[in-house]
Amino acid sequence: xxxxxxxxxxxxxxxxxxxxxxxxxxxxxxxxxxxxxxxxxxxxxxxxxxxxxxxxxxxxxxxxxxxxxxxxxxxxxxxxxxxxxxxxxxxxxxxxxxxxxxxxxxxxxxxxxxxxxxxxxxxxxxxxxxxxxxxxxxxxxxxxxxxxxxxxxxxxxxxxxxxxxxxxxxxxxxxxxxxxxxxxxxxxxxxxxxxxxxxxxxxxxxxxxxxxxxxxxxxxxxxxxxxxxxxxxxxxxxxxxxxxxxxxxxxxxxxxxxxxxxxxxxxxxxxxxxxxxxxxxxxxxxxxxxxxxxxxxxxxxxxxxxxxxxxxxxxxxxxxxxxxxxxxxxxxxxxxxxxxxxxxxxxxxxxxxxxxxxxxxxxxxxxxxxxxxxxxxxxxxxxxxxxxxxxxxxxxxxxxxxxxxxxxxxxxxxxxxxxxxxxxxxxxxxxxxxxxxxxxxxxxxxxxxxxxxxxxxxxxxxxxxxxxxxxxxxxxxxxxxxxxxxxxxxxxxxxxxxxxxxxxxxxxxxxxxxxxxxxxxxxxxxxxxxxxxxxxxxxxxxxxxxxxxxxxxxxxxxxxxxxxxxxxxxxxxxxxxxxxxxxxxxxxxxxxxxxxxxxxxxxxxxxxxxxxxxxxxxxxxxxxxxxxxxxxxxxxxxxxxxxxxxxxxxxxxxxxxxxxxxxxxxxxxxxxxxxxxxxxxxxxxxxxxxxxxxxxxxxxxxxxxxxxxxxxxxxxxxxxxxxxxxxxxxxxxxxxxxxxxxxxxxxxxxxxxxxxxxxxxxxxxxxxxxxxxxxxxxxxxxxxxxxxxxxxxxxxxxxxxxxxxxxxxxxxxxxxxxxxxxxxxxxxxxxxxxx
RNA sequence: GCCGAAGUGGCGGAACCGGCAGACGCACGUGACUCAAAAUCACGCGGGCUAUGCCCGUGGGGGUUCGACUCCCCCCUUCGGCACCA
Numbered sequence: 001x002x003x004x005x006x007x008x009x010x011x012x013x014x015x016x017x018x019x020x021x022x023x024x025x026x027x028x029x030x031x032x033x034x035x036x037x038x039x040x041x042x043x044x045x046x047x048x049x050x051x052x053x054x055x056x057x058x059x060x061x062x063x064x065x066x067x068x069x070x071x072x073x074x075x076x077x078x079x080x081x082x083x084x085x086x087x088x089x090x091x092x093x094x095x096x097x098x099x100x101x102x103x104x105x106x107x108x109x110x111x112x113x114x115x116x117x118x119x120x121x122x123x124x125x126x127x128x129x130x131x132x133x134x135x136x137x138x139x140x141x142x143x144x145x146x147x148x149x150x151x152x153x154x155x156x157x158x159x160x161x162x163x164x165x166x167x168x169x170x171x172x173x174x175x176x177x178x179x180x181x182x183x184x185x186x187x188x189x190x191x192x193x194x195x196x197x198x199x200x201x202x203x204x205x206x207x208x209x210x211x212x213x214x215x216x217x218x219x220x221x222x223x224x225x226x227x228x229x230x231x232x233x234x235x236x237x238x239x240x241x242x243x244x245x246x247x248x249x250x251x252x253x254x255x256x257x258x259x260x261x262x263x264x265x266x267x268x269x270x271x272x273x274x275x276x277x278x279x280x281x282x283x284x285x286x287x288x289x290x291x292x293x294x295x296x297x298x299x300x301x302x303x304x305x306x307x308x309x310x311x312x313x314x315x316x317x318x319x320x321x322x323x324x325x326x327x328x329x330x331x332x333x334x335x336x337x338x339x340x341x342x343x344x345x346x347x348x349x350x351x352x353x354x355x356x357x358x359x360x361x362x363x364x365x366x367x368x369x370x371x372x373x374x375x376x377x378x379x380x381x382x383x384x385x386x387x388x389x390x391x392x393x394x395x396x397x398x399x400x401x402x403x404x405x406x407x408x409x410x411x412x413x414x415x416x417x418x419x420x421x422x423x424x425x426x427x428x429x430x431x432x433x434x435x436x437x438x439x440x441x442x443x444x445x446x447x448x449x450x451x452x453x454x455x456x457x458x459x460x461x462x463x464x465x466x467x468x469x470x471x472x473x474x475x476x477x478x479x480x481x482x483x484x485x486x487x488x489x490x491x492x493x494x495x496x497x498x499x500x501x502x503x504x505x506x507x508x509x510x511x512x513x514x515x516x517x518x519x520x521x522x523x524x525x526x527x528x529x530x531x532x533x534x535x536x537x538x539x540x541x542x543x544x545x546x547x548x549x550x551x552x553x554x555x556x557x558x559x560x561x562x563x564x565x566x567x568x569x570x571x572x573x574x575x576x577x578x579x580x581x582x583x584x585x586x587x588x589x590x591x592x593x594x595x596x597x598x599x600x601x602x603x604x605x606x607x608x609x610x611x612x613x614x615x616x617x618x619x620x621x622x623x624x625x626x627x628x629x630x631x632x633x634x635x636x637x638x639x640x641x642x643x644x645x646x647x648x649x650x651x652x653x654x655x656x657x658x659x660x661x662x663x664x665x666x667x668x669x670x671x672x673x674x675x676x677x678x679x680x681x682x683x684x685x686x687x688x689x690x691x692x693x694x695x696x697x698x699x700x701x702x703x704x705x706x707x708x709x710x711x712x713x714x715x716x717x718x719x720x721x722x723x724x725x726x727x728x729x730x731x732x733x734x735x736x737x738x739x740x741x742x743x744x745x746x747x748x749x750x751x752x753x754x755x756x757x758x759x760x761x762x763x764x765x766x767x768x769x770x771x772x773x774x775x776x777x778x779x780x781x782x783x784x785x786x787x788x789x790x791x792x793x794x795x796x797x798x799x800x801x802x803x804x805x806x807x808x809x810x811x812x813x814x815x816x817x818x819x820x821x822x823x824x825x826x827x828x829x830x831x832x833x834x835x
Numbered sequence: 836g837c838c839g840a841a842g843u844g845g846c847g848g849a850a851c852c853g854g855c856a857g858a859c860g861c862a863c864g865u866g867a868c869u870c871a872a873a874a875u876c877a878c879g880c881g882g883g884c885u886a887u888g889c890c891c892g893u894g895g896g897g898g899u900u901c902g903a904c905u906c907c908c909c910c911c912u913u914c915g916g917c918a919c920c921a
Contacts, residue, residue: 172918214839214915221838221917228921246921302919327919337921345836346919419920540916610860611847617914619847627860637875684851694849697859711877778855783902785855823901829854833901
């Protein structure tokens with residue numbers, strides 16, 4: 001028998017598809033479009049199992065949707081700027097561009113070996129000038145709208161990467177890329193004003209029904225909006241105003257002290273020339289040396305020092321001490337907080353440590369907290385006490401009333417505060433998009449005029465001897481003339497964060513060769529948004545937040561009609577082996593190459609989709625892979641055994657005249673039912689739930705049913721029902737085609753078909769064929785299964801109940817009991833409740 | 836600490852709206868084929884018991900219901916996010 005040999009047939013069909021430019025995106029503006037996109041990779045040179053998983057998911061969807069009749073856009077590109085290329089250059093003296101290009105070639109070959117159906121005509125590579133010039137163009141658009149600006153600020157510095165990082169790129173004090181400890185550094189840097197979009201980024205999460213809840217919650221937390229009030233205290237000794245932000249203006253009467261961040265400008269002013277000056281200065285210096293994690297860790301003990309100065313509470317004129325504290329952050333709010341120990345647990349512990357007074361101003365409904373010392377802060381709602389004219393008011397109302405009272409006197413206002421910071425996009429590295437800015441001694445900061453774009457990244461540097469900011473060393477790049485006055489000027493030498501590239505690449509795919517704009521309106525209006533985006537959860541905040549920001553900005557600029565870039569998002573789980581992430585050090589790495597070599601791409605694709613639902617983590621199992629390979633061989637063998645059914649092919653093919661077919665017997669009816677059940681389940685599982693694992697198991701069941709049929713069927717019956725059986729076998733190929741594209745293409749052609757199976761339209765199921773004459777119904781007594789009955793499917797409830805009562809064992813359970821109640825679920829169950 | 840997700844056979848997982856828990860696959864066992872093995876095909880496969888049947892069983896405890904993996908309350912464990920955010 002003809003053996004299943006993926007090593008031979010996979011390259012054969014890959015070549016065929018390539019030759020016929022098979023996966024080119026169609027021009028069919030009249031057809032419904034569907035844009036499937038997997039997060040494009042960094043060209044590291046090798047595919048890993050995480051890649052294989054995300055591409056397999058995307059490819060099944062793309063192939064399925066094409067068969068469903070959609071005009072599908074399924075492109076691939078390269079997130080090609082970034083540190084590894086530069087580091088390779090520094091370590092091995094290779095050219096980053098060449099290094100990147102050869103990696104791309106290698107990964108592309110691997111992707112093709114997986115049988116992925118990309119439209120390579122739309123391939124894009126972010127490190128090529130024809131892409132990154134539009135980064136610069138978009139940057140200038142931000143700049144002209146006042147949304148790109150430069151400021152001196154304390155920023156996150158990664159010593160290993162020798163550059164700064166955006167807040168999103170620091171994970172609990174460590175660099176997201178290399179896990180080095182990040183330290184603060186004061187630098188003049190470019191920022192994008194993402195905070196202007198805080199509310200829209202937060203509120204529009206509601207529009208994203210097709211996103212996993214957890215991703216939306218992570219973004220919500222990251223933006224961190226909280227409603228409260230600004231309240232202005234006054235420093236008694238100097239008369240300085242001292243604003244604080246609080247979410248609990250209702251507790252203002254409970255303030256017993258104030259705390260300033262060590263970096264707060266008032267600290268020095270209040271202590272200068274006082275006996276405490278030396279002590280405080282030492283404390284502040286110690287704080288500024290301490291790393292961010294050490295200072296902001298929840299475990300770190302709160303430390304406070306009295307400045308000697310006092311603040312006047314605007315609501316009652318009370319004087320309270322002002323302290324400096326390690327736990328107050330200059331970067332949030334005003335860098336000063338009011339201490340209300342009775343109603344904030346942190347303040348409570350702090351006050352107890354330093355013997356500061358604790359004053360209850362909110363009472364719970366059932367208790368008077370003022371009678372005895374508190375054990376812990378009371379943070380829940382209640383009624384205001386010890387609060388002058390506000391006494392007796394509900395505290396929620398009190399928030400509004402007190403803020404209004406303060407506002408009237410110019411000492412407070414409602415305020416919405418966010419955790420989100422502006423996006424720091426400068427990087428002190430070489431392999432990135434040059435920021436198109438020129439500094440002129442006379443004209444100041446001058447944007448590069450649009451017609452001068454792109455500002456090309458110089459090539460041919462010897463990076464091995466350069467420590468940082470290579471462009472600073474490149475005289476010919478640095479020196480230029482001012483576009484305004486023509487005088488000598490110098491260029492900005494920082495490059496852009498690579499997340500800039502990935503924030504809009506999905507838009508470029510709609511018009512990748514456009515040289516007049518990032519992309520034209522019409523293809524954008526047709527293709528955008530991405531209908532289904534697929535990628536790792538690690539970008540829940542980073543890339544996915546930045547992309548949403550870009551989309552909203554470009555919407556405001558009239559470049560796109562959409563407000564959200566990704567209609568549906570699938571955050572796929574990680575690939576583990578033996579309970580641990582695959583890693584060289586653990587020696588548990590399995591590569592796509594090995595799998596393709598040993599079993600073929602179809603087996604690998606099938607396993608990675610079968611082992612687990614896509615959004616869950618997957619545990620790699622070599623045995624499981626073999627099981628999937630066995631299934632493909634089993635399917636293959638089924639066709640080899642019965643290939644005779646297709647030869648000679650009936651002239652009408654599958655669309656043949658059904659009337660001419662013989663009446664199906666019970667076995668054929670059962671097989672037909674199994675086939676339509678499989679069509680229904682596979683369609684539903686792919687389309688509605690992305691549960692490829694259960695879709696595949698449904699195909700397996702169908703194959704099992706077909707084996708079962710042939711095992712029992714007479715030769716003569718097989719001959720008689722050959723058209724029907726051919727149809728069943730072909731349905732297997734069609735259903736399996738998105739998962740195992742090579743094998744199915746081969747079998748399809750072996751069946752005598754000339755067109756590709758991937759051009760076949762997806763079958764629809766016949767509800768009538770799913771109907772059964774007889775069903776098995778469960779009979780319960782008091783909710784416990786006591787028997788099964790075979791009954792006609794269309795039995796009435798009364799008849800069903802009657803049949804259930806007739807069941808021998810059920811009868812014995814009913815003996816001498818009183819029937820209290822009966823429940824019948826047609827075609828499923830009867831429950832008889834007795835006493 | 837706060838927020839979120841998840842806990843089901845020896846393993847990966849299934850069970851859509853509250854209706855036979857364990858589909859499908861792996862592992863394992865039995866049989867067929869074979870001189871034999873592999874491959875393949877067929878069958879079996881949660882646990883217990885006084886076994887034609889009965890009892891227990893979806894992290895633990897309670898509840899709602901004729902009936903709960905599924906809904907409600909409390910708790911435990913694991914993973915993820917945020918982490919002194921005022």
